[in-house]
Amino acid sequence: MAEDETGRTLGRHERYRGEYPIVVEGLKNAFGEQVVHENLDLKVKRGEILGVVGGSGTGKSVLMRSIIGLQTPAEGEIKVFGRSMTDAEPDEEIGVRNRWGVLFQGGALFSTLTVGENVQVPLKQFYPEIPHQLLEEIARYKVMLSGLPEEAVSKYPSELSGGMKKRAGLARALALDPELLFLDEPTAGLDPIGAAAFDNLTRELKATLGLTVFLITHDLDTLHEICDRVAVLADKRVIAVDTVPNLMELDHPWIQEYFNGPRGRAALTAQALDELRRHMDMPVAAHAVKALDKTPPGKA
Numbered sequence: 001m002a003e004d005e006t007g008r009t010l011g012r013h014e015r016y017r018g019e020y021p022i023v024v025e026g027l028k029n030a031f032g033e034q035v036v037h038e039n040l041d042l043k044v045k046r047g048e049i050l051g052v053v054g055g056s057g058t059g060k061s062v063l064m065r066s067i068i069g070l071q072t073p074a075e076g077e078i079k080v081f082g083r084s085m086t087d088a089e090p091d092e093e094i095g096v097r098n099r100w101g102v103l104f105q106g107g108a109l110f111s112t113l114t115v116g117e118n119v120q121v122p123l124k125q126f127y128p129e130i131p132h133q134l135l136e137e138i139a140r141y142k143v144m145l146s147g148l149p150e151e152a153v154s155k156y157p158s159e160l161s162g163g164m165k166k167r168a169g170l171a172r173a174l175a176l177d178p179e180l181l182f183l184d185e186p187t188a189g190l191d192p193i194g195a196a197a198f199d200n201l202t203r204e205l206k207a208t209l210g211l212t213v214f215l216i217t218h219d220l221d222t223l224h225e226i227c228d229r230v231a232v233l234a235d236k237r238v239i240a241v242d243t244v245p246n247l248m249e250l251d252h253p254w255i256q257e258y259f260n261g262p263r264g265r266a267a268l269t270a271q272a273l274d275e276l277r278r279h280m281d282m283p284v285a286a287h288a289v290k291a292l293d294k295t296p297p298g299k300a
């Protein structure tokens with residue numbers, strides 16, 4: 001079961017109040033000869049959106065799978081809500097597993113179930129005593145909370161667009177009222193408007209539901225717009241965890257290339273424009289937005 005900082009077991013509906021719901025220390029993961037992580041440390045703060053970035057194959061998904069117990073590490077310690085995930089028996093983990101929700105890459109919905117039935121899967125697993133009608137109502141509520149129209153409840157995944165599938169996956173991840181939300185590349189494959197809408201939804205859900213979010217992404221706009229801090233994976237470990245502006249000051253080749261390369265600068269300019277637009281009633285800001293909008297690409 002989840003524990004507070006003193007080791008006291010938390011009641012089923014009691015929320016974790018410690019500072020770090022996820023603590024990873026000295027993590028090593030290897031597949032045969034291939035060492036993916038070595039001496040990896042990471043602490044996720046309660047109530048933050050932590051972005052996780054790194055080149056392809058640096059082990060972002062493996063890190064997430066280790067934290068949620070789908071990948072057994074070769075070495076190291078992982079604590080979620082104060083409970084060690086590395087030495088827990090599967091039964092013991094249940095008191096922790098129903099406190100998180102996961103949106104896997106691509107949504108990972110059951111294709112033979114409707115959206116509503118997909119959302120009901122974790123509810124039935126952890127709360128088999130809930131009556132059928134209440135299950136349906138909870139599922140409908142989660143679907144709408146994720147920004148889908150009510151009719152989507154009875155649709156099958158094949159009848160949904162890519163963006164709607166992500167929202168359906170999110171609805172399922174929110175089924176158990178989690179405190180922790182894991183999102184693996186939530187905006188991959190979405191058009192820029194769909195991606196921005198999903199970012200807004202994540203930010204609103206964090207604020208209204210008090211979530212802590214572990215967010216793997218390649219999307220620079222997402223990093224700039226909604227992440228409180230960003231962890232950078234390189235050289236088999238987390239080489240830095242900080243705000244984006246602070247990371248941009250670091251003298252690491254991958255970080256410089258990523259955040260200060262052309263795409264990184266474009267994302268930064270877009271964010272600055274957004275900030276200014278929010279203050280459009282101020283004449284100076286309105287003027288600046290007009291001027292920046294006219295700046296030719298590459299000159300911003």
Ligand SMILES: Nc1ncnc2c1ncn2[C@@H]1O[C@H](COP(=O)(O)OP(=O)(O)OP(=O)(O)O)[C@@H](O)[C@H]1O
Binds near residue numbers: 031
């Ligand atoms: N089950 C597995 N068996 C063997 N190797 C694996 C397994 N899962 C992951 N790997 C390897 O571990 C490394 C890290 O994979 P992972 O999917 O975590 O990378 P990633 O950083 O999420 O990459 P991307 O950004 O491309 O999604 C890769 O080299 C991958 O091939």
